[in-house]
Amino acid sequence: MFEQLGLIGCGLMGGSFALALKRAGLVKRVVGYSKSPTTTEKARQMGVIDLAAPSALLAVAGADIVIVAVPVSATEATLKAIKHLVTPEMLIMDVGSTKTDVVAAARTALRDQIGSFVPAHPIAGKEVAGIEHADADLYRGKQVILTPLEKTLTVHLQKAAAVWGALGAQVLHMSPERHDAAFAAVSHLPHLLAFAFINGIAAQADGADYLALGGPGFRDFSRIAASDPKVWRDILLTNRDELLAQTRHFKAALSEFEAQLEAGQGEALESLIDRANQVRAPWRLAGPRPTK
Amino acid sequence: MFEQLGLIGCGLMGGSFALALKRAGLVKRVVGYSKSPTTTEKARQMGVIDLAAPSALLAVAGADIVIVAVPVSATEATLKAIKHLVTPEMLIMDVGSTKTDVVAAARTALRDQIGSFVPAHPIAGKEVAGIEHADADLYRGKQVILTPLEKTLTVHLQKAAAVWGALGAQVLHMSPERHDAAFAAVSHLPHLLAFAFINGIAAQADGADYLALGGPGFRDFSRIAASDPKVWRDILLTNRDELLAQTRHFKAALSEFEAQLEAGQGEALESLIDRANQVRAPWRLAGPRPTK
Structure with missing residues (x-):
């Protein structure tokens, strides 16, 4: 060819x-x-x-x-x-x-x-x-x-x-714009969250001890925190407007969880978890595209 | 036996x-x-x-x-x-x-x-x-x-x-107390973040389209968002004090990233990513325990 x-x-x-x-x-x-x-x-x-x-x-x-x-x-x-x-x-x-x-x-x-x-x-x-x-x-x-x-x-x-x-x-x-909006959500945001997650633990006095106890869930969730710093500095900076918009969506969703945790509302908490489960459980890599 | x-x-x-x-x-x-x-x-x-x-x-x-x-x-x-x-x-x-x-x-x-x-x-x-x-x-x-x-x-x-x-x-x-503090950090927090991450995207008008574009990084990062709602409602509620303490550490670390993104500070952003990379890259499942 x-x-x-x-x-x-x-x-x-x-x-x-x-x-x-x-x-x-x-x-x-x-x-x-x-x-x-x-x-x-x-x-x-x-x-x-x-x-x-x-x-x-x-x-x-x-x-x-x-x-x-x-x-x-x-x-x-x-x-x-x-x-x-x-x-x-x-x-x-x-x-x-x-x-x-x-x-x-x-x-x-x-x-x-x-x-x-x-x-x-x-x-x-x-x-x-x-x-x-x-x-x-x-x-x-x-x-x-x-x-x-x-x-x-x-x-x-x-x-x-x-x-x-x-x-x-x-x-x-x-389109390039639609691409960047979508990947801020499904790629750049999870990288940012994984970096912050690791830094938040490592900053604690007992952080190293805690990290040694991570299991398979920790392993998979944090894998992308080991990504190349120069490459990801560029990506996050280049797409920062879309990325910062995504962190706002994320923080709003996290606040809902925190509010139900603080209030001890088991049913409401379960329905928030259930919402994530219903979306993520049927998801497949390169799976069927939404019909919309 | x-x-x-x-x-x-x-x-x-x-x-x-x-x-x-x-x-x-x-x-x-x-x-x-x-x-x-x-x-x-x-x-x-x-x-x-x-x-x-x-x-x-x-x-x-x-x-x-x-x-x-x-x-x-x-x-x-x-x-x-x-x-x-x-x-x-x-x-x-x-x-x-x-x-x-x-x-x-x-x-x-x-x-x-x-x-x-x-x-x-x-x-x-x-x-x-x-x-x-x-x-x-x-x-x-x-x-x-x-x-x-x-x-x-x-x-x-x-x-x-x-x-x-x-x-x-x-x-x-x-000890039970030390166990719960450690697992709030390396297990309960990542589950909470994964749930909130999925809900934050799914709540957007284009959320389903975005999710269909997730790659291997998305797949691994969000895998635990498909966890059982009843089981995780119990875990998160039961350990909520330690968990809420961990969300505070996490949000502080996330804010550092957001501040450098907003300021367009490439070097500072890279050093934050590098910190996460240095901690996570050598990590192994059930690997050597810290000597401390």
């Missing part, structure tokens, strides 16, 4: 994309670049990339598909750095967790080449970062959101949908 | 204990009782119990080990119901998630037979309840906290530790 993938950012997300594309037989060559030469070299040794490029620009030279897998705050600079070699035939995607800012960065950086760009957000990840955790199966059975601009060329949007579909992902289309 | 187990409450926790004890060859017979005859009959058909008793009292008759696996609010009534047939040779345990209240209930109900009682809290569970999910491996590799009273007979405490150890669990001893 593709001759050459230009991979910019040899980390978990980008490395997994390259591995998956190779394994599916969808690309002949992968040329990779990372800011750290050690990382690029590791990606080459692991067989994630075939050739190490000395710059982002040179990773793009001759590619018919490019994936920009850098922290969201570095998107604009990266796109500016490669603009000179972008062609109308080239499909360019990112993998960022926020989309309004990525779209704005792409408009500024790519200008007349913007038609090549298809903003993408694969809903996949691990709490560990780095090329050493790259996994050809990372995107299988997961959702990938594409948030095309008005000027995105249809041919690229279709290719983007086809390539993620071929990697086993379920592809959805959405 | 034991002749006869009296199982009161044929649910996930009690059923799993009976299955594990049988598989380990540690008991010859299991006599079971549940409030619902349908449940007792299902437990018999599944081979979790060998004989269905028509009352809690009769489930205890002739037993040398008894496990009371009922919602914590039913502990006192259950212990009162069996008291007449409790003997000094009998080991009685519960599996409740709170301990101060269970100890108080046991003192009131068992009086001069209190020496037989070893309060136990296995840190294990599933977000699904009921005998049909009983699992002989539920306690393997998990922690079990024993919170003995001053009058608990040493022989029973040792037997209790030995039996959980034989099922593959790691056994710890703790």
Whole structure:
């Protein structure tokens, strides 16, 4: 399907994309670049990339598909750095967790080449970062959101949908604004809550003792608190308006629980828990979409 | 090791204990009782119990080990119901998630037979309840906290530790008060936060659409929001003072994040995330205990 993938950012997300594309037989060559030469070299040794490029620009030279897998705050600079070699035939995607800012960065950086760009957000990840955790199966059975601009060329949007579909992902289309509102709720907020949860315990004199007693519920609930600080600083800051709106919804819901606890109202408390149970129990990963 | 187990409450926790004890060859017979005859009959058909008793009292008759696996609010009534047939040779345990209240209930109900009682809290569970999910491996590799009273007979405490150890669990001893403070932090608080998190999203007009986009991070973070409403109503209410103290710690930690988000302070935000990452990344289930 593709001759050459230009991979910019040899980390978990980008490395997994390259591995998956190779394994599916969808690309002949992968040329990779990372800011750290050690990382690029590791990606080459692991067989994630075939050739190490000395710059982002040179990773793009001759590619018919490019994936920009850098922290969201570095998107604009990266796109500016490669603009000179972008062609109308080239499909360019990112993998960022926020989309309004990525779209704005792409408009500024790519200008007349913007038609090549298809903003993408694969809903996949691990709490560990780095090329050493790259996994050809990372995107299988997961959702990938594409948030095309008005000027995105249809041919690229279709290719983007086809390539993620071929990697086993379920592809959805959405506006960048709607994407960011939704992911503030289901991704950025739980990360924020998990970080605050751990910090709130660790700040207590007996916090370390308490933490040692955590069971499977604690393990799963707090897993995302181990996420990469730089990556998540960018995501939370970039989407802070939507995120702060979500913390208000959350705090209102928490206050309801606290009020019933303080009042000792067992029935009301049970009905609040039951509401959460009724919503969460039937939920499935990449399950059926609401009909609305 | 034991002749006869009296199982009161044929649910996930009690059923799993009976299955594990049988598989380990540690008991010859299991006599079971549940409030619902349908449940007792299902437990018999599944081979979790060998004989269905028509009352809690009769489930205890002739037993040398008894496990009371009922919602914590039913502990006192259950212990009162069996008291007449409790003997000094009998080991009685519960599996409740709170301990101060269970100890108080046991003192009131068992009086001069209190020496037989070893309060136990296995840190294990599933977000699904009921005998049909009983699992002989539920306690393997998990922690079990024993919170003995001053009058608990040493022989029973040792037997209790030995039996959980034989099922593959790691056994710890703790005071009931310390237990409840610790589990308010690492278990009851995350359940409360997960319930409020789901309710806060579900209350929004677009909540159902948002929820359909949740990924693996959402899945794990919110898994415990599907927990049993009656069981968790009891736990949260019973331990509400410690729990409300923990929500205060949590809200203070959350406010720190919100302040840095509002101020757009990337460095400070990153250092808050990094603090959570440093604590959570090396954490392991039933891992090494703090030396303090």
